[in-house]
Amino acid sequence: MVETTVSRRAALNEIYQTGDFGDITNNSPGVIFVERRALNIIHVAAWEEQVDTATAAIEQAIGVKPSRTACKVMSTDVTSALWIGPDRWLIVEKESRDLEAVIRKTMNTEMAAITDQSHSRCVISLSGVEASNVLRKGTTLDLDAAHFKTGEARTTSLFHMNAIIHCVEENHFDIYVARSFGQSFFEVITHASAEFGYRIDSPI
């Protein structure tokens, strides 16, 4: 990776404040927020006739084969591959190695377009018993656990912003929004959570 003098700065860095807010009863917030910082996010778009080769190459690189089933997320302990469209995935992990280089080792541009989008998103983890009720205020998706299952991700319009909602487990979602919308999104979603009481925990 090219060394620069610019250090990485999280999208919510300037406004992030841990603590309890809103209408918390019995010391039990309905929603808990955590910003997921310093993620490596690589966008892979496979060429139609090369999809099988491309998914096999990704598997070789990250240890799990991205799914061609809509909305499915395939994960190892370290890395997740989110389906975001036909033959397109976001490969995501906590920054620890040069993920793009790892992927390019087994893939080439004959198989797919590979783009580093690590700095493009603000990722907020939302959990708690009211998590899905907060999301319901801003999206038309069916968030019933029987329909939106653990290990699925859907791109939608959330509070009028384009967002990927990844259901990590029941009542636990990772939300991906464009970085430039990060503060605005955090503001609206915390407002929407105030009636349930919310806690902002330290970023991870």
Place this chain on the structure above:
Amino acid sequence: MIRINCPWCGERNMVEFTYGGDAINKYPGLSEETTAEQYFEFSYLRDNPCGPHLEYWHHVNGCRQWVKVKRDTLTHEVLATGPADALLGGEKE
């Protein structure tokens, strides 16, 4: 509210889509034989049907694919959907 069955994502609310125009007319192409009249006809002389109509919708807040939709302009009922190049019936030659 219209619900559109995206061929990739499944049924989604119309707020995730943007309207992409008439899908009945065929683009006249760029060959030398194409006349200004053909472009005029393509650009301005559109049917305005009361009933089933073909149109493009872009699943912009979703999988970002173009979807062809057969929609009843009177009732808003979505009669069929498919990928942009699908033939849903009613396309002009």
